[in-house]
Amino acid sequence: EADIYQTPRYLVIGTGKKITLECSQTMGHDKMYWYQQDPGMELHLIHYSYGVNSTEKGDLSSESTVSRIRTEHFPLTLESARPSHTSQYLCASSASGTGTPPNYGYTFGSGTRLTVV
Amino acid sequence: DAKTTQPTSMDCAEGRAANLPCNHSTISGNEYVYWYRQIHSQGPQYIIHGLKNNETNEMASLIITEDRKSSTLILPHATLRDTAVYYCIVRTLNSNSGYALNFGKGTSLLVTP
Numbered sequence: 001e002a003d004i005y006q007t008p009r010y011l012v013i014g015t016g017k018k019i020t021l022e023c024s025q026t027m028g029h030d031k032m033y034w035y036q037q038d039p040g041m042e043l044h045l046i047h048y049s050y051g052v053n054s055t056e057k058g059d060l061s062s063e064s065t066v067s068r069i070r071t072e073h074f075p076l077t078l079e080s081a082r083p084s085h086t087s088q089y090l091c092a093s094s095a096s097g098t099g100t101p102p103n104y105g106y107t108f109g110s111g112t113r114l115t116v117v
Numbered sequence: 118d119a120k121t122t123q124p125t126s127m128d129c130a131e132g133r134a135a136n137l138p139c140n141h142s143t144i145s146g147n148e149y150v151y152w153y154r155q156i157h158s159q160g161p162q163y164i165i166h167g168l169k170n171n172e173t174n175e176m177a178s179l180i181i182t183e184d185r186k187s188s189t190l191i192l193p194h195a196t197l198r199d200t201a202v203y204y205c206i207v208r209t210l211n212s213n214s215g216y217a218l219n220f221g222k223g224t225s226l227l228v229t230p
Contacts (some may be wrong), residue, residue, distance in 0.1 A: 031216050038156070043220040050216065058217065090160050094216060106153070106218060108160020 003027070006091050006109035012115055013081055022114045023091035029107070032074040033091045036060060037111075041078045043090065049074055081116040088113050121205045126225040137206030137224050142186040148209050149213040150181060152190045153220070161220065163202065164190065193230045194196040199218075202226070 004025040013019055025032065034047040035058075044059030049068040063085070064078050074093075078085055091109040122140040126156040129135040139151065141184040165179045166170055167188075173180045178191040192199050 015138070033217055035220075037158070042222055043155075043161070045217050045219070048217050059219070088158060092160065106161065106163060111158065113161055 004091060004093055004107050004109045006089075006107060007113050008112060010113045011115070013114070014117055015080075015082055017081050018077045019078050019081055021089055021091075021114070023072075023074045023076070023109055024072050025093045025107070025109075026072065027069065027095070028106065028110065029093035029095050030091060031094045032073065033094075033106075034058070034074070034076050035065075035092065036062065037088045039088075049075065050110070051101060062073060081114075083116045086114060088115050120222060121207055122189075123203075123222070123224045125222070126227070128227050128229060129192075131197060131228055131230050132194055135195040135199065135226060135228065137190040137192075137203050137205075137226065138187065139190070139207070140187045141207045144185050144207050145209075148207045150179065150188050151202045151206040151218070152179065152209060153206065153218075154181045155204070155223070156198075160216070164203075174213050177204075195226075196202040197228050197230065200228045201228060 007022045030050045030051050035043045035044045046060050046062040047066040048092050049055045052083050055066050055068055064076050068074055082093035088111050090111045092106045094106045126153055149166050149168050152162040153159040153162040164176050165174055167179045181188045202223040202225050204220045
C-alpha cells in the first residue's frame with residue numbers, strides 16, 4: 001500500500017549528538033516537506049523539496065538540513081542536537097496535481113517526537 | 118495566499134452535525150479552499166477542497182458562499198473520533214505560489230458524548 005513512513009517514531013538523545021530523521025514515501029510524489037510542531041502549537045514549514053536535488057528552507061528558520069538524492073527519500077539531519085530542538089517533526093508529500101481540479105492532497109507521516117536532553 | 122479566520126474552538130454533541138466556519142474575505146478567483154484535520158498530534162489528514170461549488174465526499178461537505186468570502190465544513194453526524202483541530206486553507210494551484218501549505222491555528226473541535 002502506498003504510504004509515507006517516518007522513523008524513528010520517538011527519539012530521546014543527548015545534547016551534541018548528530019541525528020537523522022528518516023522519511024520515505026512509496027507514492028512517487030515529487031514534492032516533499034518537513035514541518036515542525038511543538039505541543040498544542042501551529043505547524044511550521046521548515047524545509048521543502050520539489051524534486052531530486054532541489055531543497056529549500058521554509059518559513060521557520062531551522063538549524064536542520066535536508067537532502068533529496070532519491071525521489072522517495074527526504075531525510076532531515078541535525079548536526080548537533082540541542083534541547084531547543086525538542087519538538088515533533090512531521091514529513092509530508094504531495095503530487096504535482098493533475099486533473100481538473102487536482103486533489104493536491106498532502107499525505108503526512110506519523111511524525112517523529114524528538115527529545116534532546 | 119488569502120488569509121483565513123477560524124474560531125479558536127467549538128463543541129459539538131455526538132451524533133449532531135458539526136458546522137465549522139471559515140472566513141476568507143480576500144480570496145481571489147483562482148484560489149481553492151482546502152480543509153485538513155489533525156487528530157491529537159498525528160499528521161494532518163486531507164478532508165475536502167472546492168473552488169466555488171459545494172462539495173461532498175464520504176467524510177464531509179463543504180459549503181462555499183456565492184461571493185466565496187466564507188465557507189463551512191460540515192461533519193453530518195459527528196463522532197468522538199472527529200475530535201481534532203480543523204484547518205481551513207486557501208491556496209492557488211500554480212508553481213508561482215509554491216506548493217507548501219500554511220496551516221495556521223485552525224479550530225479545535227471537541228465532540229462530547
